[in-house]
Amino acid sequence: MENCLELEKFSVNIYMQKYGAFSQVLLISCQREAKEALGPQLFAAVADIDQELCAQLTGMLLELPLSSLASLLTNRDELQKAARKARTEYLRFIQEKESYKIEWSDACLSEKKESIGELLYEKLLVDHPTDAAKLTGMLLQMDDQSLVKVMENSEMLKKMVETSLEALRNCDENESK
Structure with a gap:
């Protein structure tokens, strides 16, 4: 741990020049090890500031x-300031992520x-070539979940098409009167 902290004092460029590429891997490994060791202590200190x-x-x-x-870890005021800044950034990130998720889900739908x-x-074109476009438009008016269920169940689809055809015929009859 002490060696890792000492390695941190060197700039990566100087250390690389002096000890070569293998030392960069060692430096990164030691930094990770040191951060893992500091994690619980930092967590406890941050929990005192922001439990949520x-x-x-x-x-x-x-x-x-x-x-x-x-x-x-040695200066509580600095830690509070850093924790507040991190909280602000985190909440902004979450808000942007939620906004993006809503936009993305709308686009996906x-x-x-x-x-x-x-x-x-294409399915309707086989049995109802003249009415396929109208039937498709009518069925697409259904809510998404119902539409998916109808598409997965050929019997349900057949019933919905029959109902839609009947509505089209009634509409055509009313227009001709």
Whole structure:
């Protein structure tokens, strides 16, 4: 552990020049080892500041250089400031992620509906070539879950198509009167 902390004092470039590529692997390994050793201590200190997000904040703070971690562990004011900053960044990240997830799911739903529409049209074209487009449009008005169930069950699809054809015939009859 002491050797790892001493290695941290060297800049990576100077250390690389002096000891070569293998030493970079050793340096990285020692830094990781040192951070793992400091993790529980940092977690306990962060938990005193923010119990709700202490695990996430500790993970974020462990990304800092070892020298910064050592400074945070010895200076409570610095640790509070760093924890607040990490919390702000974490909450912003979560908010952006949720916003993106909503946009992505909306895009996925419209793409899925378009794909289902294409499959549905091809299925309907075989038995109902003149009404396939109208029937597809009518069936696509269903909610997504029902539409998926209908597509997976040929008997349900057949019943829905019959119901839709009946509605089309009634509509055609009313228009001709």
